[in-house]
Amino acid sequence: MKLLVTGGAGYVGSVCAARLVEAGHEVVVLDDLSTGHSDAVPDGCRFVEGDIAEVAGSVLSEGFDGVLHFAAKSLVGESMQEPGKYWYGNVVTSLRLLDAMREHGVPKLVFSSTAATYGEPEQVPIQETAATRPTNTYGATKLAIDNAITSYAAAHGLAAASLRYFNVAGAYGRFGERHAVETHLIPIVLQVAAGQREQVQIYGDDWPTEDGTCVRDYIHVVDLADAHLLSLQQAVSGEHRIYNLGSGTGFSVKQVIDACRKVTGHPIPALVASRRSGDPATLVASSDRARNELGWQPERADLVGIVQDAWDFAQARQEV
Ligand code: UDP
Numbered sequence: 001m002k003l004l005v006t007g008g009a010g011y012v013g014s015v016c017a018a019r020l021v022e023a024g025h026e027v028v029v030l031d032d033l034s035t036g037h038s039d040a041v042p043d044g045c046r047f048v049e050g051d052i053a054e055v056a057g058s059v060l061s062e063g064f065d066g067v068l069h070f071a072a073k074s075l076v077g078e079s080m081q082e083p084g085k086y087w088y089g090n091v092v093t094s095l096r097l098l099d100a101m102r103e104h105g106v107p108k109l110v111f112s113s114t115a116a117t118y119g120e121p122e123q124v125p126i127q128e129t130a131a132t133r134p135t136n137t138y139g140a141t142k143l144a145i146d147n148a149i150t151s152y153a154a155a156h157g158l159a160a161a162s163l164r165y166f167n168v169a170g171a172y173g174r175f176g177e178r179h180a181v182e183t184h185l186i187p188i189v190l191q192v193a194a195g196q197r198e199q200v201q202i203y204g205d206d207w208p209t210e211d212g213t214c215v216r217d218y219i220h221v222v223d224l225a226d227a228h229l230l231s232l233q234q235a236v237s238g239e240h241r242i243y244n245l246g247s248g249t250g251f252s253v254k255q256v257i258d259a260c261r262k263v264t265g266h267p268i269p270a271l272v273a274s275r276r277s278g279d280p281a282t283l284v285a286s287s288d289r290a291r292n293e294l295g296w297q298p299e300r301a302d303l304v305g306i307v308q309d310a311w312d313f314a315q316a317r318q319e320v
Contacts, residue, residue, distance in 0.1 A: 001232075002026045002064050004106075006052055006097065007071030008045060009036025012112065012168055014175045016068060016225040018042035023229060030059055031071060037178060053093045056100040066108035066232055067101060069094065072142070075183060076116070076278060079137035090141040091148075098152050108235045109149065110228050113162040115217075115244070115283055117143040124250075125217075125286035128164070128242050136278050150240045159235035166217040166246030166285045168224055170306040171313030176221075178317065186218070186307060189257055190314045193264035200268060202253050204275035207282075213253035215282040217246035220300035220309070230294040243294065246285025247301035255303070263307045 003020060007013035008029030013036070020027050021044040028046045041047045048059055052071055060067075072090050073079065079086040094111075101109065116139030117132045134140045146162045153160045169186045171177065177187050191197040205212040227245050235241070251259075254270075261268050290296040300306065 001066055002028075004028050004030060004059060004064050004067045005045070006030045006067065006069045007036065009033060009038060009040050009047075010070060011177045011179075012165075012221060012224060013068075013070035014040040014042060015172045015221045016070065016228050017045050018172060018175055019222070019225045019229065021045060028059065030055065035180065040175060040178070042175070053096040056097045057103065060100045060104040060106055063104070064106045066110070067097065067106055068110045068228055068232065069097060070112045072112065074138060075181065076136045076138045077183070079141070083137045086137050086141045091144050094145045095148060098148060101158070102152070102156050107159055107237065108232060109158055109160040110232050110235070111145065111149060111160065111162045113146050113164045113242070114139060114142045115164055115166045115246070115285065117146060117164060120280045121283065124282050125248065125284045126244060127286045128244055128289055146242065153238055153240035157237045158240070159237045160240040161231035161235050162240065162242045163224070163227055163231060164242065164244045165224060166219055166244070166283060168221050169218045170220040170222065170300065170309040172222050172225070172309070174313070174316065176310060176313035176317075185216075185253060185256055186260070186310050187314070189260040189268060190264065190307075190311055192268050193260060193266035193311070194314055194318060198269070200257060200270045201273040202257075202270055203273055203279060205272045209252055209281055211252050211254050214279055215250035215252050215284065217248065217250055217284040218256070218303060218306055219246050219298060220306050223247070223298040223300050227290060227294065227296045230296050234294060241293070243290040244285040244287055245290060246287055247298045248285060248287055249301060250282060250284040251303050256307075259303045259307045262304060263311050
């Protein structure tokens with residue numbers, strides 16, 4: 001297939017683009033490099049640098065079989081302080097992309113949605129039928145796009161899937177997490193092991209969980225990328241399918257830090273700090289729908305293995 005990957009210079013987008021190229025697809029990456037890196041675009045992809053809202057139409061006019069839409073603003077804190085950046089950058093941009101796809105007859109879309117569309121869950125593990133009550137602007141914008149895709153699929157025959165990611169982690173060779181502003185737990189903890197930070201702050205140890213720290217579902221970025229390929233292959237015209245993607249097991253912040261100590265051999269000093277606003281205590285996915293409908297299976301769910309891949313990537317980056 002000939003595929004457009006928006007955000008293919010970013011973390012998940014670059015891993016997915018690399019897997020698509022390996023699977024024999026023709027891949028064009030479109031990225032404005034606002035947070036991505038041109039050297040993260042995998043070999044074998046054609047790279048177009050540009051703003052999706054402006055250039056999606058001209059790029060798609062070449063004719064494509066599908067779009068994988070990763071490009072987005074994704075910092076929760078920033079989304080609360082600068083909501084316009086998220087409503088325009090995520091929602092308006094995605095509407096332009098949907099219209100360009102329609103205009104040029106591109107039949108398939110896989111969209112990067114998020115567990116943040118659910119907000120504070122009533123039940124864990126979280127199923128796709130759970131209420132969607134996002135607690136931050138980032139999640140609200142992703143939910144708005146999901147809703148737009150549902151309408152476009154029903155009205156215009158688009159074949160679409162939204163994948164609701166839980167906590168993506170790990171790396172794939174030279175493709176991994178390289179955020180200018182790092183907020184995610186595993187890369188932050190590994191920065192301590194690499195000597196780039198003094199200590200890690202644990203955001204609260206008085207949560208209603210076994211060890212008092214927040215529990216999250218960490219999914220290996222390669223397992224996640226593979227779900228994109230499966231949902232693209234199985235997308236059906238006129239339908240918008242939604243899948244939660246996690247490994248189905250929760251790990252606490254303390255367990256993550258311990259896994260990082262084990263992998264790096266570094267003591268990793270940790271200090272308990274106050275809670276971070278907007279954090280739910282526990283987020284764990286039910287990925288039964290993805291398993292049953294897509295035949296997807298997380299193959300790299302072991303936390304130590306996930307951290308090992310992230311650590312190998314971080315160390316290789318230090319040598320660059
Ligand atoms: N966390 C932490 N210290 C940090 C960064 C994150 O204790 O320096 C916690 C955070 O409160 C959450 C978990 O680690 O409970 C995962 O946070 P992350 O930002 O990686 O992902 P999120 O679940 O917010 O999408």
